[in-house]
Each structure stands twice: as structure tokens, then as C-alpha cells.
Amino acid sequence: MSLAFRPKYYFKPETQPELEKYLKEYGARGRIIAGGTGLYEIAHRGLLSEIEALIDIGRLELSYVKEEKEFLSIGSATTMTSLAKSPFISRNEYSALGDALRAIQPLQVKNVATVGGAICTALPFLDLPVAMLALGAKVEISPGRTRKRLSEFIKGYFSVELLESEFLKEVQIPKEIQGGEYSSAFQKFALTHDDWAIMNCSVALALDDSRIKASRIFFGGGLGEKPLQAQNVESALAGINVAEESKIKDTFEKNLQTDIEPVSDIRASSEYRMHIAKVLGRRTTIQAAERFSKGAHEN
Amino acid sequence: MELDVNGQKYSLEVSSWESLNTVIREHLGLIGTKRGCETGGCGSCTVLVDGQAVYSCMMYALQAAGKKVTTIEGLERTSSGLDSVQKSFMEAGGLQCGFCTPGFIMSARALIDSNPRPSEEEIKDAIVGNLCRCTGYKKIVDSIKLAALAESKT
Numbered sequence: 001m002s003l004a005f006r007p008k009y010y011f012k013p014e015t016q017p018e019l020e021k022y023l024k025e026y027g028a029r030g031r032i033i034a035g036g037t038g039l040y041e042i043a044h045r046g047l048l049s050e051i052e053a054l055i056d057i058g059r060l061e062l063s064y065v066k067e068e069k070e071f072l073s074i075g076s077a078t079t080m081t082s083l084a085k086s087p088f089i090s091r092n093e094y095s096a097l098g099d100a101l102r103a104i105q106p107l108q109v110k111n112v113a114t115v116g117g118a119i120c121t122a123l124p125f126l127d128l129p130v131a132m133l134a135l136g137a138k139v140e141i142s143p144g145r146t147r148k149r150l151s152e153f154i155k156g157y158f159s160v161e162l163l164e165s166e167f168l169k170e171v172q173i174p175k176e177i178q179g180g181e182y183s184s185a186f187q188k189f190a191l192t193h194d195d196w197a198i199m200n201c202s203v204a205l206a207l208d209d210s211r212i213k214a215s216r217i218f219f220g221g222g223l224g225e226k227p228l229q230a231q232n233v234e235s236a237l238a239g240i241n242v243a244e245e246s247k248i249k250d251t252f253e254k255n256l257q258t259d260i261e262p263v264s265d266i267r268a269s270s271e272y273r274m275h276i277a278k279v280l281g282r283r284t285t286i287q288a289a290e291r292f293s294k295g296a297h298e299n
Numbered sequence: 300m301e302l303d304v305n306g307q308k309y310s311l312e313v314s315s316w317e318s319l320n321t322v323i324r325e326h327l328g329l330i331g332t333k334r335g336c337e338t339g340g341c342g343s344c345t346v347l348v349d350g351q352a353v354y355s356c357m358m359y360a361l362q363a364a365g366k367k368v369t370t371i372e373g374l375e376r377t378s379s380g381l382d383s384v385q386k387s388f389m390e391a392g393g394l395q396c397g398f399c400t401p402g403f404i405m406s407a408r409a410l411i412d413s414n415p416r417p418s419e420e421e422i423k424d425a426i427v428g429n430l431c432r433c434t435g436y437k438k439i440v441d442s443i444k445l446a447a448l449a450e451s452k453t
Contacts, residue, residue, distance in 0.1 A: 107425055194428065
């Protein structure tokens with residue numbers, strides 16, 4: 001026994017054309033496996049009942065973190081541990097990724113689980129996708145090199161905008177927000193050190209002389225099908241001086257309920273989650289702002 | 300498939316769905332690696348794959364093809380016959396019933412290999428994924444500290 005799912009075939013293509021061949025051949029009967037740590041959750045819900053073949057992308061050249069002109073590109077088979085070791089993660093703009101990776105436990109999972117796996121599993125309470133959403137990430141899909149916004153790529157529970165013949169090649173994290181540099185942060189609230197988030201939050205923002213010039217705020221956790229953007233909070237935050245923490249607090253208090261509607265379940269009630277979300281929103285915004293000011297100071 | 304376990308290459312016939320844990324325990328008879336929850340929660344199945352701690356119950360054996368697997372049986376032996384982490388677990392009393400111990404030792408081994416002088420926080424972070432039902436965590440942390448100290452002196 002062991003492992004919730006028993007595939008008939010297990011392929012390990014060594015080249016992208018070979019991978020494409022298997023994807024084409026097996027279509028709806030095939031499924032890509034990267035780290036495989038999410039398989040239990042997926043199989044448990046009966047979502048693999050039609051699958052005959054697992055196609056392992058571990059041998060392809062899809063594990064990398066590279067700096068391009070306008071974005072950081074992260075290969076879909078990069079493990080969380082490799083990403084955490086990347087020197088880029090400590091930069092102000094990408095700090096939310098480092099925060100999220102530190103919040104993800106345990107190590108035995110991070111050593112195997114991949115960036116693409118976290119995205120394609122598409123569970124609303126995972127941490128890394130929420131950080132990437134706040135950073136305005138895009139995804140590149142092969143074959144065809146199609147680019148999509150991550151926010152549109154993630155459809156809902158276990159579901160992404162990917163044809164059977166396609167695979168996620170990389171994630172691209174832009175260097176700028178609305179044409180300027182930015183900083184970011186991610187925070188999570190969970191019941192135990194290695195549990196999923198009750199709520200999590202990630203903020204990317206740019207300041208202009210201590211005032212919020214631009215922001216992108218995403219929440220994940222128990223709030224429905226997929227992480228949500230707090231657009232009303234973002235609009236209301238514009239122009240606020242980050243030194244006035246009470247104003248940031250009020251902005252989340254007044255607007256967040258129009259952006260998200262947390263669920264009640266065995267872990268927490270909707271009211272409790274909303275309270276946590278407001279606190280996380282404020283704290284994460286302030287943390288991102290502090291990083292921005294510190295970065296501006298150093299320059 | 301070809302599988303490298305503890306430096307020995309094995310030619311094995313495995314089913315596509317068999318976990319690395321099953322292959323290690325049932326095909327190779329290396330039962331030092333335990334099987335606990337089988338859902339990635341308890342850490343008793345921890346082995347090293349290319350030097351990194353992983354849950355052998357959550358990995359298909361085929362995923363480990365071409366990589367170096369190390370189990371508790373494969374730890375480098377000192378003159379006393381035991382790895383220094385094993386020795387420090389004995390000396391500092393880092394075990395009670397012993398079921399979780401191979402998993403903890405493998406997590407500790409991976410930590411010290413990549414970070415020879417870990418802080419207490421770093422030690423705790425490295426063993427988040429290992430549960431001890433006897434709740435002997437304090438002595439486990441002490442044991443790992445002792446192992447790091449012992450190795451830094453040699």
C-alpha cells in the first residue's frame with residue numbers, strides 16, 4: 001500500500017518535445033507530476049480517477065531562477081528550497097516570496113514541492129501563489145509561449161487555465177509596479193507551524209514621499225475558490241501617509257468586507273477570519289512600507 | 300529501475316505506484332526507515348534524496364531514479380560504529396520509544412551537513428516535519444546541538 005493514487009504508467013521525459021508527445025498522447029488521461037506532494041490532496045478528492053499516466057517533469061530543464069530585463073523568471077519545476085536559496089529573494093520587491101517560503105513548512109515538503117506545483121494545485125489557502133499574485137506575476141505556458149496573468153490563470157479549486165496539451169513553463173515576477181520600483185511582504189496566520197493558512201495576505205506597494213502611490217493586495221486562506229484581490233482597499237489606501245498607522249487600520253476596517261467574504265469551517269468562523277484578515281492586511285502593508293522606506297534610504 | 304541507496308546501486312522491478320518508502324522497506328529490506336502516517340505528517344519515513352530530507356512515503360520510487368538516496372542504515376560510520384548524530388541521540392537521551400528516531404536523525408543529518416553550526420531556531424525549523432509522540436523534543440534538540448558541537452571539534 002501507500003500513496004493514494006496508483007497510476008498505470010509513469011513517464012519521465014527528458015526533453016520538451018518528449019513531454020509534449022506524452023501530453024498529446026494521454027490528454028485527459030495524463031497528468032503532470034512535479035514534486036508530487038499535493039497528489040494526496042488531489043487523489044483524496046477523486047480528481048485523479050480518470051488518470052492513467054503520470055508524466056514527471058523532474059528531468060526537464062525547468063528548475064531555474066533567472067533575472068531578465070523586466071522580470072524575475074522562475075522555472076516551474078524549481079523546488080521551494082531552491083527558490084528560497086536564490087539571492088534575488090532578499091530584494092525589496094521580491095521579499096514577499098521569501099516571507100511565504102519561510103511560512104511554508106515542513107522542510108521535507110519544501111525540498112520536493114515546486115513553484116509550478118503550488119500554482120497548478122490551485123488551492124486558495126496555499127502561501128506562495130498569494131505572494132506571487134500580489135507581485136503581479138505572469139505565467140508562461142508551453143508549447144506556444146503564451147503569457148497569462150497568474151490571477152487569470154488560476155481558475156479555482158484544483159483548476160487552472162491550461163489545455164491538456166500544455167504545461168506551465170515558468171512564472172515571471174515583474175520588477176516594477178505601475179512603472180516604478182516597489183517593495184513587498186507576506187504574512188500568514190495558521191493554527192500550527194505546519195498547517196495551512198486560516199488567512200494569509202501579501203502586499204506589494206510603492207511610496208511617494210511616505211504616501212502610498214500604488215499597491216496590490218491579495219488575500220488567501222478560507223475565502224472561497226481562489227485568492228482574492230482587495231481592490232477597494234487598494235483604492236482607499238492611495239495617498240495615505242504610512243506613518244499614520246490608524247488610517248491604514250481604518251481603511252482595512254471599512255473596505256475589506258467589500259473585497260472578500262471568508263468562509264466558516266472546522267478551522268475558523270467567517271467573522272474570526274475577517275478579523276484576522278484585517279489585522280494581517282494592516283501589518284503586511286506596514287511591513288512592505290517599512291521595507292520600501294528602508295530601501296529608498298539605502299539608495 | 301536503477302536506484303542508488305546508501306551508495307549501492309540496485310536494479311529493481313517496481314510498480315509505477317510504489318512509494319520510495321515501500322521500495323526501501325519491502326524490496327530492499329531496509330526497515331530502519333519507518334512508515335507512519337503515509338500522508339506527510341509524521342516524518343518517521345524521512346530519508347535523504349541528494350542530501351535533502353524528504354518524506355519517502357510521499358514520493359514515488361520512480362521519482363528517485365538517478366538520485367542518491369540515503370537511509371538511516373547508510374549514515375557514515377565513525378570509529379565507534381555509529382554516526383555522530385546517532386551517538387549524540389544516545390548520549391543526550393534524544394529518544395524514548397524510538398519509532399520517530401530514524402526520521403529525526405535523518406532531518407538532523409541533513410541540517411548539520413548544510414549548516415554545521417545551527418542555532419536553536421534553525422534546529423527547530425529543521426524538525427518541524429518530524430513528530431515525536433513521546434514528546435521528547437527538548438532532548439532531541441539537545442542531541443542535535445551536541446552532534447553539531449561534536450562534529451565541529453573533529
